Amino acid sequence: MKVVPEAFFRRNEANQIHRMSSIIQLLPDHVANQIAAGEVVQRPASVVKELLENAVDAGATDIKLIIKDAGKSLVQVIDNGKGMSVTDSRLCFERHATSKIRLAEDLFSLSTKGFRGEALASIAAIAHVEMKTRQDQEELGTQLVIEGSKFIAQDVAVLPKGTSFSVKNLFFNIPARRNFLKSDTVEHRHILDEFQRVALAHPNIHFTMYHNGSEMFNLPQSNFRQRIVNIFSGKTNEKLVPIQESTEIVGIQGFVSKPEFAKKNRGEQFFFVNDRFIKSGYLHHAIMAAYEGLLKDGSQPSYFIYLNVPPNTIDINIHPTKTEIKFDDEHALYAILRSSVKHSLGQFNVAPVLDFDRDSNLDTPYGYEGKEASMPIIQVDANFNPFGNPEPSLAKSYSGGSSYSSSGNSGNSFSSYKKQEPSSWESLYVGLKQDTETITQIEDIEFESEEVTGSLFNDKEIEEVVHRTYQIHKKYIVSPIKSGMVIIDQQRAHQRVLYEQFLTNMTVHQASSQQLLFPLNLYFSSTEINLITELQLSLINTGFVFEEINDDSVVISGLPVNVTESEVSILLEQLLSDLQDGIPESSFSQNDSIAKSMAKSLAVKTGTYLTEKEQENLVNGLFACKEPNVSPFHKPTFITMRVEDLDKKFAV
Ligand code: ADP
Numbered sequence: 001m002k003v004v005p006e007a008f009f010r011r012n013e014a015n016q017i018h019r020m021s022s023i024i025q026l027l028p029d030h031v032a033n034q035i036a037a038g039e040v041v042q043r044p045a046s047v048v049k050e051l052l053e054n055a056v057d058a059g060a061t062d063i064k065l066i067i068k069d070a071g072k073s074l075v076q077v078i079d080n081g082k083g084m085s086v087t088d089s090r091l092c093f094e095r096h097a098t099s100k101i102r103l104a105e106d107l108f109s110l111s112t113k114g115f116r117g118e119a120l121a122s123i124a125a126i127a128h129v130e131m132k133t134r135q136d137q138e139e140l141g142t143q144l145v146i147e148g149s150k151f152i153a154q155d156v157a158v159l160p161k162g163t164s165f166s167v168k169n170l171f172f173n174i175p176a177r178r179n180f181l182k183s184d185t186v187e188h189r190h191i192l193d194e195f196q197r198v199a200l201a202h203p204n205i206h207f208t209m210y211h212n213g214s215e216m217f218n219l220p221q222s223n224f225r226q227r228i229v230n231i232f233s234g235k236t237n238e239k240l241v242p243i244q245e246s247t248e249i250v251g252i253q254g255f256v257s258k259p260e261f262a263k264k265n266r267g268e269q270f271f272f273v274n275d276r277f278i279k280s281g282y283l284h285h286a287i288m289a290a291y292e293g294l295l296k297d298g299s300q301p302s303y304f305i306y307l308n309v310p311p312n313t314i315d316i317n318i319h320p321t322k323t324e325i326k327f328d329d330e331h332a333l334y335a336i337l338r339s340s341v342k343h344s345l346g347q348f349n350v351a352p353v354l355d356f357d358r359d360s361n362l363d364t365p366y367g368y369e370g371k372e373a374s375m376p377i378i379q380v381d382a383n384f385n386p387f388g389n390p391e392p393s394l395a396k397s398y399s400g401g402s403s404y405s406s407s408g409n410s411g412n413s414f415s416s417y418k419k420q421e422p423s424s425w426e427s428l429y430v431g432l433k434q435d436t437e438t439i440t441q442i443e444d445i446e447f448e449s450e451e452v453t454g455s456l457f458n459d460k461e462i463e464e465v466v467h468r469t470y471q472i473h474k475k476y477i478v479s480p481i482k483s484g485m486v487i488i489d490q491q492r493a494h495q496r497v498l499y500e501q502f503l504t505n506m507t508v509h510q511a512s513s514q515q516l517l518f519p520l521n522l523y524f525s526s527t528e529i530n531l532i533t534e535l536q537l538s539l540i541n542t543g544f545v546f547e548e549i550n551d552d553s554v555v556i557s558g559l560p561v562n563v564t565e566s567e568v569s570i571l572l573e574q575l576l577s578d579l580q581d582g583i584p585e586s587s588f589s590q591n592d593s594i595a596k597s598m599a600k601s602l603a604v605k606t607g608t609y610l611t612e613k614e615q616e617n618l619v620n621g622l623f624a625c626k627e628p629n630v631s632p633f634h635k636p637t638f639i640t641m642r643v644e645d646l647d648k649k650f651a652v
């Protein structure tokens with residue numbers, strides 16, 4: 001421990017008084033709520049999700065969702081659930097006020113959707129809320145108005161049983177957030193997603209949805225299959241293959257689509273864990289692995305998978321909007337899911353038939369065909385057998401790729417399937433090591449491509465090495481030069497480099513593009529779609545590959561080499577907003593605007609740490625530009641300081 005010398009205190013006595021005046025304060029509730037709202041409420045769809053989930057938690061059997069202007073002017077949810085008492089109807093708007101858990105331990109036995117007790121407080125902080133609620137046993141109910149966390153009115157009223165929440169003028173007191181909202185089409189799409197997720201998870205509840213006065217869905221109480229069909233049209237029925245599995249650690253039911261109905265986009269893929277919609281790239285991979293060899297290039301199966309796991313084996317709390325879950329035993333889950341999907345596809349005679357059509361290209365990810373170094377990596381699981389070899393028959397039917405490809409296997413091989421007894425669990429782990437390796441390899445590939453594209457300049461390494469460079473404040477790069485030193489603004493410099501690169505690629509039509517493993521489906525408003533259509537040619541010249549341009553979405557199967565998948569939607573949104581005021585007439589200025597916008601989106605930002613190599617590349621790249629001294633937006637990219645200037649400063 002460091003001993004502070006007495007002299008220190010004496011020296012600092014003068015400061016004592018100043019130091020004693022404390023400056024920390026607790027934030028007033030309405031401010032705290034507004035801050036929390038930033039996490040909970042991103043857009044109208046977040047309100048839809050929270051209100052629907054509350055209605056489900058309240059035990060409702062009938063839930064109505066009413067939307068106006070994509071939720072921007074109204075989101076209303078009416079339920080016939082248990083309602084609230086007078087006291088509760090005020091308390092529910094307090095932060096951390098919940099009826100769903102009492103003790104920390106309760107978190108491990110959750111059976112409700114909500115538990116954080118912050119949704120209503122957050123919503124009430126940033127909107128005009130009107131609530132009406134009555135408990136079954138009471139004759140009269142409570143009606144309450146709250147605006148920006150302020151209680152405006154509270155009355156006793158004659159009301160139907162249950163609760164109705166109207167949320168109007170979302171973000172009325174945070175104009176920045178309101179302006180940030182997307183077009184009605186986009187916001188409406190998000191709302192539909194949330195509605196469908198809740199409706200799919202609860203087929204035993206009657207849901208209706210209205211938008212601007214017209215009925216969009218009317219979903220009677222039913223079972224899972226009917227619910228799916230009611231949401232996604234009658235044609236869906238013939239596409240579905242049921243999945244059923246029950247083991248100690250997980251119960252699985254649901255449906256996957258027959259491979260011949262696979263789609264180009266990832267629209268209809270749903271996982272539910274204990275009735276809660278979740279996203280999981282890992283489990284998605286398990287399903288894709290089950291379809292191995294059955295799907296045409298880049299196509300996507302639909303799936304609706306309902307998992308039931310003991311609540312104490314999951315952690316829902318890792319994401320504020322709770323769509324991600326942590327499982328205790330993810331590896332086992334992966335293996336079980338994969339084998340049960342595979343089993344069903346086999347049982348329904350889907351697998352062996354298609355097996356003969358197997359396209360050998362499927363063994364190689366498209367973007368990497370012909371790229372020597374990565375070729376062998378994707379022989380995914382030729383030897384993989386999740387069950388070791390406990391019984392020959394089992395081993396045969398589950399030996400994945402190898403059993404498929406080794407000459408015409410008949411459909412019967414699947415009839416030898418036996419359910420795994422808990423006692424043979426160990427065998428599941430036998431294959432896991434390989435399994436995880438497979439996955440790591442795939443990640444490696446993606447990573448590798450990111451490295452290539454994400455590095456500052458993927459042109460050949462520039463040989464000529466500048467003298468040492470130093471990055472300061474993650475903002476400037478300083479490098480000594482003959483006359484003194486140069487200070488470069490990293491963001492502007494990178495903008496310049498990318499801008500010239502894009503412009504060259506577009507004008508000489510030499511852009512290369514990287515193919516995506518899974519085409520991306522992005523939603524846009526009709527105005528945005530029009531813009532994209534007009535810009536299509538120029539965008540293709542940068543390296544974009546459009547598979548489809550629909551009324552409200554585009555499917556992208558290839559990206560410019562400098563662009564990663566995670567960047568693309570931001571990039572396009574930026575581009576569309578940059579070009580909102582009209583597309584330039586001449587193709588040159590069209591290219592110019594696109595190159596500018598893309599350079600702006602993709603350039604390393606202030607605050608990004610750069611390795612020495614990256615700094616060097618940036619400096620070299622900048623000075624290789626035609627116009628290195630200004631950014632595409634005419635801001636200086638660097639300044640120099642001569643030794644004499646420094647001398648002068650020291651001369652004082
Ligand atoms: P959480 O759902 O995490 O508990 P909320 O802020 O969403 O937090 O809701 C707070 C409380 O208000 C809930 O715990 C519940 O007791 C009550 N509540 C909310 N919505 C309803 C509803 N539709 N019907 C009955 N009670 C409700």
Ligand code: MG
Pocket residue numbers: 050053054113114115117119120
């Ligand atoms: Mg809630």
